[in-house]
Amino acid sequence: MVESKTIATQPYYDQKPGTSGLRKRVKIFQQKYYTENFIQSVMHAIEGGSQGATLVVGGDGRYYLDQVMQIIIQFSVAAGIKKLIVPQHGLVSTPAGSHLIRKYKATGGILLTASHNPGGADKDFGIKYNVRNGGPAPENVTNKIFDISKSLEQLHYADLPHVDYSQIGTQTIGTMEVQVIDGVDDYVDLMKEIFDFEAIRYFLQENKDTFKLLFDGMHGVTGIYGQRLFVQEFGLAKEKSLMRAKPLPDFGGEHPDPNLTYAHELVERVEKEQIDFGAASDGDGDRNMVLGKNAFVTPSDSVAVIAHYAREAIPYFRKNGVNGLARSMPTSRALDLVAQKQQLEHFEVPTGWKFFGNLMDAGRCSICGEESFGTGSDHVREKDGVWAILAWLSIVVHVNKTKPGTSIYDILQDHYKIYGRNFFTRYDYEEVESKKATELIQHLQDLSIVGQTFDGFTVSDVDDFEYRDPIDGSVSSHQGIRIMFKDGSRIVVRLSGTGSQGATIRLYIEKYSNNPSEYAMETHKALGPLIQVALDISRLKSFTGRDKPTVIT
Ligand code: VG1
Ligand code: CO
Numbered sequence: 001m002v003e004s005k006t007i008a009t010q011p012y013y014d015q016k017p018g019t020s021g022l023r024k025r026v027k028i029f030q031q032k033y034y035t036e037n038f039i040q041s042v043m044h045a046i047e048g049g050s051q052g053a054t055l056v057v058g059g060d061g062r063y064y065l066d067q068v069m070q071i072i073i074q075f076s077v078a079a080g081i082k083k084l085i086v087p088q089h090g091l092v093s094t095p096a097g098s099h100l101i102r103k104y105k106a107t108g109g110i111l112l113t114a115s116h117n118p119g120g121a122d123k124d125f126g127i128k129y130n131v132r133n134g135g136p137a138p139e140n141v142t143n144k145i146f147d148i149s150k151s152l153e154q155l156h157y158a159d160l161p162h163v164d165y166s167q168i169g170t171q172t173i174g175t176m177e178v179q180v181i182d183g184v185d186d187y188v189d190l191m192k193e194i195f196d197f198e199a200i201r202y203f204l205q206e207n208k209d210t211f212k213l214l215f216d217g218m219h220g221v222t223g224i225y226g227q228r229l230f231v232q233e234f235g236l237a238k239e240k241s242l243m244r245a246k247p248l249p250d251f252g253g254e255h256p257d258p259n260l261t262y263a264h265e266l267v268e269r270v271e272k273e274q275i276d277f278g279a280a281s282d283g284d285g286d287r288n289m290v291l292g293k294n295a296f297v298t299p300s301d302s303v304a305v306i307a308h309y310a311r312e313a314i315p316y317f318r319k320n321g322v323n324g325l326a327r328s329m330p331t332s333r334a335l336d337l338v339a340q341k342q343q344l345e346h347f348e349v350p351t352g353w354k355f356f357g358n359l360m361d362a363g364r365c366s367i368c369g370e371e372s373f374g375t376g377s378d379h380v381r382e383k384d385g386v387w388a389i390l391a392w393l394s395i396v397v398h399v400n401k402t403k404p405g406t407s408i409y410d411i412l413q414d415h416y417k418i419y420g421r422n423f424f425t426r427y428d429y430e431e432v433e434s435k436k437a438t439e440l441i442q443h444l445q446d447l448s449i450v451g452q453t454f455d456g457f458t459v460s461d462v463d464d465f466e467y468r469d470p471i472d473g474s475v476s477s478h479q480g481i482r483i484m485f486k487d488g489s490r491i492v493v494r495l496s497g498t499g500s501q502g503a504t505i506r507l508y509i510e511k512y513s514n515n516p517s518e519y520a521m522e523t524h525k526a527l528g529p530l531i532q533v534a535l536d537i538s539r540l541k542s543f544t545g546r547d548k549p550t551v552i553t
Contacts, residue, residue, distance in 0.1 A: 002158050002174030004078035009033045015041065015149040017142040018497035020352060021128030023114045025501070026064050029125045033155065039071055039110075040156065041149040042129050043079040045141060046107060050079035056100045056130075057084050058092035058183065059112025060221040060284040061247040062119030065090055068112055068127065070162060077158035077176050084176065086165045087183025091247060093221045093285025095376070095384035096187040098134035102380065103186055108132060113284035115498070116257035120250035135357035135381030139476065184228050187386075191229070194316040194379055195390050196397075201234045203397040213241050213277040215389070216266040218256040219248040220283035225386050243269070256283035258373055258385070259553045260296065263289060267296075276407065277396060281385035286353075287373040288385035290392045292408030297392070298523075298553075300332035300424045300510075303369025305415050306391045307338045310367060313398035314391060316379065317366065323378075326356055326368040329465050329480060330492045330508040332422040335369065341419070350467050350479040351494065357381050358471040371426060371508065373553075413519060420514035423526040427549035428496075429505040429540070437495055437503035440543040444481040444493055447537070454533045458486040483537065488512045491534040505544065509534055524552075 012031075015022055015038050022038060029035045043050045057072050059065050069090050076084055085104055092100065094111055101109045114126030129137045129145065137145070158174060171178045191197075204211065215230055217223030223245030230236045238245075243266065244252065255262040258280035270278040270291055278291045290297040297305070307325050310317035325339045326347040339346035345364060349355035353374065359365035360378040369375040374383035375391070392408075399406045449459045465479040480494030489511045496504035511530050513519070518526060534540075541547065 023126040053107035056109035063249040074157040078156040098380040098382040102134040116282040136354040216280035217245040220256040222281040222285040258289035279389040288388040295409035304334035328370040331371040332424040334422040416519040430550040431502040
């Protein structure tokens with residue numbers, strides 16, 4: 001018989017989940033009852049109640065995972081949860097977790113990750129709650145968690161010895177079952193339903209000596225999937241085709257963030273070793289980066305190219321069709337052009353994957369993406385780094401059937417020839433003093449510059465993006481300032497909802513060109529004048545004192 005205890009606690013007032021869960025420094029989570037309070041609030045907020053519920057629980061392997069796993073187990077027993085499904089060692093990528101929730105018809109899931117934020121004793125931890133459809137909890141649920149947390153007075157938990165989840169099998173704790181499963185099997189089965197594994201394997205084997213592939217797990221969770229897919233399924237040599245594939249609690253001391261800045265080791269190897277297909281994923285496996293010889297696929301282009309080829313190159317879409325496309329607001333409009341050409345419905349939603357879920361559940365969106373290295377489809381309700389990498393690999397395999405030797409560079413150039421090119425960049429200013437960041441946004445909200453011309457760019461409209469969900473009618477306002485120009489160019493400024501220290505300002509710049517002589521141009525050259533206009537209009541330097549961004553993508 002397992003007994004539950006009830007003890008008194010005091011609320012914290014800062015447990016509002018951001019763009020994607022509650023992300024804070026580990027030190028914050030280690031405060032007395034801080035994590036316990038949040039988990040208790042999640043238990044109270046479970047739709048339909050916690051009694052008899054089934055939850056999927058796991059994370060990206062970062063520092064503090066086991067301590068929080070134990071708390072979840074103790075609180076779940078007391079909350080009357082019927083079953084916890086735990087991937088072996090607690091390791092699961094965010095998209096694979098989304099799949100498990102859907103496949104096992106769980107009530108929801110708790111994913112322990114701060115995504116691409118660094119891990120370690122003085123770095124970040126995160127707790128994210130996902131709902132029945134496998135997607136991140138929508139705002140009404142995260143608001144409920146936050147409200148409960150602000151008036152929480154009691155904690156209910158079972159005092160248990162340490163629970164081990166390193167072996168596959170089922171354990172019973174009081175009235176609750178803990179089922180430890182192989183964390184990779186289900187996900188790989190799903191990928192096999194979506195992609196033509198035979199064709200990929202055949203291509204990689206046929207071109208063994210000429211086509212080089214390198215996957216960078218960044219010491220995040222995707223190493224376990226990379227090993228299974230690239231080595232076991234596709235038969236590539238481990239030493240040559242995988243790097244940083246072992247999940248580590250501190251990600252080897254680096255940012256597990258797949259972009260040109262933080263994945264520089266991969267970028268350098270692709271260049272030096274003339275690798276045809278380089279790919280990386282973030283800590284929790286929902287982001288991706290794809291690059292090749294002389295070619296870096298921007299995430300905004302990535303989703304557009306995938307949408308262009310989906311029905312030809314990917315069996316899942318051949319079978320199910322493509323119902324609609326969607327992108328987050330700051331993402332470039334390359335995807336809209338594909339939607340127009342294919343006569344598909346398309347949507348512009350606020351930043352954060354949770355906004356795609358309703359559209360997907362309603363069968364109105366099949367493929368979607370964010371400029372922040374997030375690409376995915378309705379096979380799960382999270383963005384999916386490994387899926388995106390397999391989608392690109394499928395496209396390479398597909399075009400090489402009719403045009404052998406077609407590279408990633410060629411695929412991009414061919415795309416621009418059809419649609420034109422949307423040049424895009426993002427500047428991040430991290431750890432800015434919150435007050436200064438708010439003042440900057442205030443300044444932008446108050447701008448009245450419509451009709452004015454800056455270095456040849458005439459402002460056609462300025463607004464603060466607001467989204468009305470076409471399915472449930474919910475409204476999300478103040479999602480970012482958009483400055484639109486007559487020639488279709490855009491500047492967007494918003495504050496990050498995932499940072500754990502101070503404020504992060506994101507500045508997004510986009511310019512469209514349908515002049516073929518510009519298609520091979522270097523991005524920052526093409527955008528140079530508009531970037532200057534953005535800095536001038538926003539007065540970013542005078543508000544923040546920053547000369548340069550922390551990260552440029
Ligand atoms: C960032 C990205 C956003 C993404 C979010 C979560 O949010 O801009 O596109 O959905 O991270 O991604 P923000 O609010 O900091 O701009 V992940 O891989 O960190 O779950
Ligand atoms: Co992530």
